[in-house]
Amino acid sequence: MSDDPTGPPVSERTALRADCASCFGLCCVALTLTASADFAINKDAGTPCPNLAEDFRCGIHTRLRREGFSGCTVYDCFGAGQKVSQETYAGQDWRTSPDIARQMFRVFPVMRQLHELLWYLTEALTLPAAVSLHAELRASLDATERLTRLPAEDLAELDVSEHRDRVAALLLRAGELERAGVARRGKRSRRGADLIGARLTGADLRGAELRGAYLIAADLRGADLRRAELIGADFRDADLSDADLTGALFLTQAQLNAAKGNAATKLPDSLTRPSHWSADRLPTA
Template identity: 55%
Template sequence: MSEDRRVDNTTAKKIRESLQADCINCFGLCCTALNIVASSDFAMNKEAGTPCSNLQSDFRCQIHSQLREKGCKGCTVFDCLGAGQMVSQVTFNGQDWRENSEVAEKMFRVFPIMEQLYEMTAYIAEALSYKVSRSLYDKLNAQLEQLQSVTKLDADALLSLDITTYRLPVNELLLETSEHIRNDVMVKTFSAKNTQKRNYRGIDWIGKKLTGKDLRAADLRGACLIAANMQNTDVRGADFIGADLRDADLSGANLSTSMFLTQMQVNSAKGDKQTRLPSYLQRPSHWTE
């Protein structure tokens, strides 16, 4: 790998921050390509490939400002990280799926694949923004380059991908990054005795009162934090991959350096103006002042 293709910490951070949905340049793919099942998050059933009844001719949602009131909270949570505009404008060169049924069918199948590639890209770019060992940095950099290259493939090539061949090495690299960063935080912050109490992977904390708890550098991968009271909780340096934060109260919580936290996780939670988020995440509009 040539030296000039290496991504430094600052560039990696910019890449992560650039992964934002641009609905203006997307053909309403999240409103069309995905399957929706009626639940507390969605007011209706919708099959994959069928446009939502609220999708307008300009690909805008006619109830966008009332989604939560209309029972479509799930729509305000979803974030494609920019996969939608990539598929619409690059993979399919701006072709409107309404004009060609074959294009539509293929585009709707490509979108979920691109979404997964963008998710992995976001995680790897974030990992590269941290200070890690040179060997880990080289592996992360190579993985980022590969993912960015794959997103530029044509539709048929994307549809032929075995996505697990990308997910497995990405997961291994993220685990290694998490271990490295969390250990560094623990060494600098806690005594050796306390560092052994930070593994909460997959824990069931539904509705649990965690107010003011010190969870710095905690492993919260896959943790079930639904409706947990996390007001004023310190989760700097904690790993949130796969954690379920639906209706968790993050008011006043410090997540400024939390690792692998996504916009969708934040969107599904509650918070306020005192909640501190990583720079690449936006404060949800439904959070309280």
């Protein structure tokens, strides 16, 4: 491990991306589903989804949105599924080893929280303006990684909240440093703002703090979101067509998957264009 605080992040983001082929369908079993616009059925935590096949693959993977399971296309475990399946439990699955099933289903949500923190910390270590915090960020990342390697029985009982709060405070400082270099008028915080259905077509949101903002069904066509801090922002059904999210801070694939967009939406290099987005360039109003 390099001691250079300006060096590359410790964790490779490839390890923080879901690899469903190496997972035992944990998100399809461990989580609760509530019948809604996101899920077609109710399902209790610990009960396998009826669409889960014997090989732990989704039987309707290519039809999830059509079948009423759009929430499944949005969910991202940040690589926690394969970590629990292949490392924490060394390849033992809950079907052939039912005695570990209940514990495994408790461990998975804990690991998911830790992996999400690793995703944000890894990104924070790439922010040039936050170089003064890189040593703290690296130490926090290392501490989080150590937690992911705890034995299953310890992970099952782990309360992540205190650690998450410390990481969140550090990420907030890193985001503030990075956004400070964006020359923009009216940089007031929109943290946690209710922007549901807001008409923000072509809005200049460069360097804005939108941490935890509710942007459900917001019209963000053509908006400039460069260097905006988007950690925890709710983009469900928000229209990002023609928007520029280049360098947006702490944006995740799950947020993009929940939104709408098109071929002209500009994204950070670390994220991919969702398959359900329009392939056309849509005119902005």
